[in-house]
Amino acid sequence: MDLVSPVSLQECLKLISDESIDHRLIAGGTDAAVRMKEGKWRPEVWINIKGIHELRYISEKDGAIHIGPLTTHTDIIRHTLLQKKADVLVEAAREVGAIQMQNMGTIGGNIGTASPAGDTIPALYVLGAVFELRSITSVRLVPIEEFFIGPGKTILKKKEMITNIIIPPQKANEIGIFQKLGPRKAQSISIVNVAISLLMGKDRKCLGGKIAFGAVAPTIIRAKKCEALLTQQPLTDEIIQNIGKIAWKEVMPITDGRATAAYRRDMASSLLERGLYRLLRRWENDGEK
Numbered sequence: 001m002d003l004v005s006p007v008s009l010q011e012c013l014k015l016i017s018d019e020s021i022d023h024r025l026i027a028g029g030t031d032a033a034v035r036m037k038e039g040k041w042r043p044e045v046w047i048n049i050k051g052i053h054e055l056r057y058i059s060e061k062d063g064a065i066h067i068g069p070l071t072t073h074t075d076i077i078r079h080t081l082l083q084k085k086a087d088v089l090v091e092a093a094r095e096v097g098a099i100q101m102q103n104m105g106t107i108g109g110n111i112g113t114a115s116p117a118g119d120t121i122p123a124l125y126v127l128g129a130v131f132e133l134r135s136i137t138s139v140r141l142v143p144i145e146e147f148f149i150g151p152g153k154t155i156l157k158k159k160e161m162i163t164n165i166i167i168p169p170q171k172a173n174e175i176g177i178f179q180k181l182g183p184r185k186a187q188s189i190s191i192v193n194v195a196i197s198l199l200m201g202k203d204r205k206c207l208g209g210k211i212a213f214g215a216v217a218p219t220i221i222r223a224k225k226c227e228a229l230l231t232q233q234p235l236t237d238e239i240i241q242n243i244g245k246i247a248w249k250e251v252m253p254i255t256d257g258r259a260t261a262a263y264r265r266d267m268a269s270s271l272l273e274r275g276l277y278r279l280l281r282r283w284e285n286d287g288e289k
Contacts, residue, residue: 005048009055009134009163015047017136017159023047025161027070028104030097031113055108055163058082067165069108073120074099076107085169088176088195092123095180095193108162111147114154115189117215121148122195123178124167125212125220132164133157141166148219173207174199177279179271190215191259192267196275200283204234216251216268223250226272235280244273 006012016023024043026032027050035041049055049070056070058079065086067076073093076082082090096102096110096119110120111131121144129144133156147154156162170176176197180190192215199208209230211223226243233239253264 001043002045003048004045005051007051009052012047012049012052012161013134013136016161019158021045023158025049025112027106027109028072028101030101030105031109049161060085060169063168065167065169067107067167069111069162069165070106071108073102073105073107073110076120077102086123086127086167086176087170088126088178088197089120089123089167091176091178092120092193092195095119095178107165111162111165112154112156114148114150114152114219116151116217116219117190117193118220119178119180119190119193119214121220122193122212122214123176124165125222126176126195126197126210127167127170128210130166131162132166133160134163135160139163145222150218170197171199173201175279175283177275177282179275179278181267181271189258192216192253192264192271194268194271194275196272196279198230198276198279198283204236204280206230206235211247211272213247213251213268213272216253216264221251223247223272225250235276240273240276243276244269247272 006015022044024041024046026046026048032041055068057068058071059066060081073096076093077090096105107120110118124144131142131147133140133142178195180193182190195212197210198206201207209227211226212220213223214220226246229243248265248269251265251268253261255261
């Protein structure tokens, strides 16, 4: 295998425009190292994009938050803009393995790997993320729910790369949370995870909300039936428990070496209930803003 290291986006786009070359992009390498050991990722050429500094940024402009694909999970955790206006993404980034992985791993890599258990992806779902995909000749914007088509599969073309992750900032009365169940505290792949974003009113009244589960289907899924119950009544104990029961039916997990399908269903329901209770306590403790 060969390794090339472009130092600019334009140089990289020229390299990937040659579809005759079997290439793969590498940044933090936290997934690539594992896949190479498994014998799954063996391209002719690795294109190391870690040195393209113009792809590592977090900014707010034109009413949206823009995150470069080479932004690390540690960058996300520490950034005050995201702490205030994308709290669910910050919480998800905190759950991406140990500190060493957070320092090396990038949000673009987490997206590009397209794992159904990827921790940042459910958070990006509930934030309504849009991905900028760029080639040497074109740019297109793709909503996150159109990007993933299966485990490890996306609509990204071989000559394209992710160059921007765009999310609308959370409103003042919008709060989010990320919940994860793994086999151990750190460096674990999710058995189940869930991201929740709620737009809150007074007296536990939810004005709108999004729920996305990971590791319970071939791709991340939005729990639309659960979401529909969020706004029907104030979020009493009974309503929250009913939402949890709906989640048990809405997820579509499989049995594998980490957990049975039945266990994943139970945990999806429990994680959602726990997350809703935690969000309500946070909202009430903050004085309902």
